[in-house]
Amino acid sequence: MIRLEGFHGTRPDRVGSILSEGFKPSVCTKEKQHWLGDGVYFFEKEADAANWVRTYNRSVILCSVINVEEDKLFDLIDDYSHYGIFETVAARIMKEKGKHNLSIDRDNKIDGYVINFICNKVCRLDVIKAGFPFQSSILKEYKNDYGFPVSRLQKIQVQYCVRNSDCIADIKEKVS
Amino acid sequence: MNKKDIETALDKYFANVSREEFIADLKDAGFTVYKNEETLVRHVQSSYTISSEVMKNLAIDLSMLKETSMISENFEYRYMPKIIYQLQAEFLMSGNIDFLMDKDAA
Numbered sequence: 001m002i003r004l005e006g007f008h009g010t011r012p013d014r015v016g017s018i019l020s021e022g023f024k025p026s027v028c029t030k031e032k033q034h035w036l037g038d039g040v041y042f043f044e045k046e047a048d049a050a051n052w053v054r055t056y057n058r059s060v061i062l063c064s065v066i067n068v069e070e071d072k073l074f075d076l077i078d079d080y081s082h083y084g085i086f087e088t089v090a091a092r093i094m095k096e097k098g099k100h101n102l103s104i105d106r107d108n109k110i111d112g113y114v115i116n117f118i119c120n121k122v123c124r125l126d127v128i129k130a131g132f133p134f135q136s137s138i139l140k141e142y143k144n145d146y147g148f149p150v151s152r153l154q155k156i157q158v159q160y161c162v163r164n165s166d167c168i169a170d171i172k173e174k175v176s
Numbered sequence: 177m178n179k180k181d182i183e184t185a186l187d188k189y190f191a192n193v194s195r196e197e198f199i200a201d202l203k204d205a206g207f208t209v210y211k212n213e214e215t216l217v218r219h220v221q222s223s224y225t226i227s228s229e230v231m232k233n234l235a236i237d238l239s240m241l242k243e244t245s246m247i248s249e250n251f252e253y254r255y256m257p258k259i260i261y262q263l264q265a266e267f268l269m270s271g272n273i274d275f276l277m278d279k280d281a282a
Contacts, residue, residue, distance in 0.1 A: 027206075028205075028206030029206070037205075037206070038206075071177055074177075081178065081179055082177075084179050085177070085179055085182045088179060088182060088183060088186070089182065089186065092186050092190070093202070096190055096198065097198075097202070097209075100195045100198055100199075101211065102195075102198075102199065102202075102209055102210065102211060103209070103210045103211075104202070104207050104208060104209055104210070105207070105208035105209075105210070108208070110207070112206060113202075113205045113206040113207045114205070116204070116205035116206050117201065117202070117205035117207075118182075120201065120204055120205055121185075121189055121201055121205075122182055122185050122186065122189070123177055123181075123182065123185065
């Protein structure tokens with residue numbers, strides 16, 4: 001069993017129900033994408049949760065323990081074979097949709113949908129771990145002067161998407 | 177969970193799945209799926225479509241497209257090339273063809 005710790009930003013009025021009833025998973029819709037598919041999202045680092053809370057006008061950070069069996073963790077950062085599985089399924093879906101004469105909406109990235117498809121049709125996954133890349137907002141403004149991005153470096157924000165709520169334990173409110 | 181097992185599971189799935197089941201499974205996963213005939217209607221009715229002369233064997237009644245989708249004189253459409261073959265009859269007429277090219281196509 002692997003033990004992780006995750007940080008989740010939310011609004012004060014939701015804290016009570018989360019602490020008493022647990023988290024309500026986010027679900028992908030056409031309008032609302034969730035890049036790792038359906039589930040409850042956590043940041044690996046408290047600082048990223050704090051930044052998210054500031055950006056989206058929330059004010060509470062909850063901290064949880066996430067317990068996951070090793071073979072139910074889909075680790076898209078440290079396990080290249082898992083990323084290979086993601087690629088394989090995504091490519092297969094794109095190929096087969098062509099065979100079936102289908103199109104998919106191009107307004108959204110397919111990542112979360114592919115992960116949902118894997119979980120629904122291929123194998124059960126309880127937790128997805130992935131890194132969301134951010135370019136520096138400070139260096140971004142020099143892009144026009146330079147003609148292209150001045151730096152290759154990106155900040156990687158590690159996130160967990162927990163699909164199986166039984167993995168979430170010991171939810172606590174962080175006091176800053 | 178290893179790649180080989182996943183590929184085997186995928187092969188098994190795709191060997192047995194019907195088109196309708198596949199559509200339902202894609203939708204369950206969150207994909208917005210269009211059968212290509214639906215895509216055509218959607219694209220024509222929203223914006224999209226005509227650009228230069230890519231194909232010469234079909235014709236499109238531009239006035240009708242303009243009327244139904246209210247495109248401007250500087251029409252700029254996007255499309256998947258294969259969908260052109262499924263244009264509804266009322267959009268077709270004999271003569272020259274202007275075709276639709278998907279700007280997003282790689």
